[in-house]
Amino acid sequence: MTISVIGLGLIGGSMAIDLKRRGFASRVLGVEKDSVNAAAALQIGLVDEVVSLEEAVNQADITILAVPVGSAVKMLPKILDAFQAEGSRSKIVLDTCSTKSQIVRAVHYHPFRECYVATHPMAGTEYSGPWAAMPGLFDSRACIFANVEESSPKALKTVESLYECLNMRPIYMNADNHDVHAAYVSHISHVTSFALALTVLDKEKDEKHIFDLASGGFSSTVRLAKSSADMWVPILSQNRDNVLQVIDTYIEKMNQFRTAIAEYDEDKIRELITEANHIKKILR
Amino acid sequence: MTISVIGLGLIGGSMAIDLKRRGFASRVLGVEKDSVNAAAALQIGLVDEVVSLEEAVNQADITILAVPVGSAVKMLPKILDAFQAEGSRSKIVLDTCSTKSQIVRAVHYHPFRECYVATHPMAGTEYSGPWAAMPGLFDSRACIFANVEESSPKALKTVESLYECLNMRPIYMNADNHDVHAAYVSHISHVTSFALALTVLDKEKDEKHIFDLASGGFSSTVRLAKSSADMWVPILSQNRDNVLQVIDTYIEKMNQFRTAIAEYDEDKIRELITEANHIKKILR
Numbered sequence A, B: 001m002t003i004s005v006i007g008l009g010l011i012g013g014s015m016a017i018d019l020k021r022r023g024f025a026s027r028v029l030g031v032e033k034d035s036v037n038a039a040a041a042l043q044i045g046l047v048d049e050v051v052s053l054e055e056a057v058n059q060a061d062i063t064i065l066a067v068p069v070g071s072a073v074k075m076l077p078k079i080l081d082a083f084q085a086e087g088s089r090s091k092i093v094l095d096t097c098s099t100k101s102q103i104v105r106a107v108h109y110h111p112f113r114e115c116y117v118a119t120h121p122m123a124g125t126e127y128s129g130p131w132a133a134m135p136g137l138f139d140s141r142a143c144i145f146a147n148v149e150e151s152s153p154k155a156l157k158t159v160e161s162l163y164e165c166l167n168m169r170p171i172y173m174n175a176d177n178h179d180v181h182a183a184y185v186s187h188i189s190h191v192t193s194f195a196l197a198l199t200v201l202d203k204e205k206d207e208k209h210i211f212d213l214a215s216g217g218f219s220s221t222v223r224l225a226k227s228s229a230d231m232w233v234p235i236l237s238q239n240r241d242n243v244l245q246v247i248d249t250y251i252e253k254m255n256q257f258r259t260a261i262a263e264y265d266e267d268k269i270r271e272l273i274t275e276a277n278h279i280k281k282i283l284r
Helices: A010-021 A035-044 A053-059 A069-086 A101-106 A153-165 A175-203 A207-213 A216-226 A229-238 A240-262 A266-276 B010-021 B035-044 B053-059 B069-086 B101-106 B153-165 B175-203 B207-213 B216-226 B229-238 B240-262 B266-276
Strands: A002-006 A027-031 A062-065 A092-095 A116-121 A142-146 A169-173 B002-006 B027-031 B062-065 B092-095 B116-121 B142-146 B169-173
Touching: A002 A010, A002 A053, A010 A027, A010 A153, A027 A035, A027 A053, A053 A069, A062 A069, A062 A153, A069 A092, A069 A101, A069 A229, A092 A153, A101 A175, A116 A153, A116 A175, A142 A153, A142 A175, A142 B207, A169 A175, A169 B207, A175 A216, A175 A229, A175 A240, A175 B175, A175 B207, A175 B216, A175 B240, A175 B266, A207 B142, A207 B169, A207 B175, A216 B175, A216 B216, A229 A240, A229 B240, A229 B266, A240 A266, A240 B175, A240 B229, A240 B240, A266 B175, A266 B229, B002 B010, B002 B053, B010 B027, B010 B153, B027 B035, B027 B053, B053 B069, B062 B069, B062 B153, B069 B092, B069 B101, B069 B229, B092 B153, B101 B175, B116 B153, B116 B175, B142 B153, B142 B175, B169 B175, B175 B216, B175 B229, B175 B240, B229 B240, B240 B266
Parallel strands: A002 A027, A002 A062, A062 A092, A092 A116, A142 A169, B002 B027, B002 B062, B062 B092, B092 B116, B142 B169
Antiparallel strands: A116 A142, B116 B142
């Protein structure tokens, strides 16, 4: 099977590696608009060849759209147009974006909608670009399949087998529900990390001290603040309503801490921390 | 050398392990008010014997005060009183607390102040109790020494060699500066993690979904929310003014994100994220 990967960054690159190594793909074509990244992807051996978008879609059995969601929303209809022009319903396109409502809405009425499978493999690191790609990134993580009733059973089955090859656990969900959940367990963590980084950078002009005193706890909390703007601007923008709701709840919780600390109300601080400790039951 | 460790939790227990294994201590006595923890510490072999506070202070060359800072502030003057009653200035007591201003102030005028060395080994995990203790916890981390001019050169030198045995890098700092820096690189991370946990727990009643969708990013950001109230209530309370200042800056940054997202101001979101990305230069 020939697979084309549009966007040779962390997600696209890591998929390319494992799909080829594990024999799901006999040939992997890549599309990458950044010429340095394209050269690097070839050099590292992420893909067999870097080609144009048209050629990639034309040659592939499955096209994987692994670009930031703002671009993906624009490219997906064009890819389905190309399938339609060719007149073949046997080709498949999937996306890997972190928000799902807007992208499924963008092609809801497309006559070749059934050739598209909306997915969100829940894996990643704070790094980006082809250099960040790694084997095994997806192993034993969850992959969301959104609005599967709009995909053809054959396309769905093929994409399920693709993610099975990546050792991912499938979870089926409505796109809107996905976006609410993602706001809580992924998007807000990024916003809080960005805000934490800004806070420390803003006040602590003497960088030496941050570096010296920063313990493991700080590093892990602020880790996501290294995440790229290219990826996160469209996510936060597209998932605006859900993200705003979570931010509001979050600021309310911060204010509860603020008030309790300001008033030396140790009983209230203890109550808040003890309640927060319940997260233990949920995280492994 | 005989070492007494008051408080056989993560910090005290981990110090006990390495100081004994690496030959700095020939004998380690422990004091632990929780009888279950005391029995566990003996069972695990963290200490040679569990004794009363009086006996521990009486027998030890160095007493390590590794209890939450609220208790430490009360116990430290009594330990110095015991040194004074004995009439010996050769004994040493050190504390390991995460806030330093209040504890150094509590004994500033004590006639045996010179026998005390104020330290903060910057290491830890989100776990607590004797079961959380581990060898190597402190290796290559930073240890703050606060207000060393108030300690006798001999006491300071001995405590420096103790932390050298734990492979820690010494950093010397005024207690008040320590507390400002700690608010930025440690205390705020805990408050933001607690608030994140509360936010998710509050809204996401269906715990199954959190568990399924939570990726590595969420886990690392919320990890510190497992930290114990016993440790963190007195820290946040004692470092009130600094922590409040950081919380205020932090909420301001969250509000900048909120406004930019609410107004679909992608340029502003990009600017904030790009600025936050500078944290890369500081973290390794």
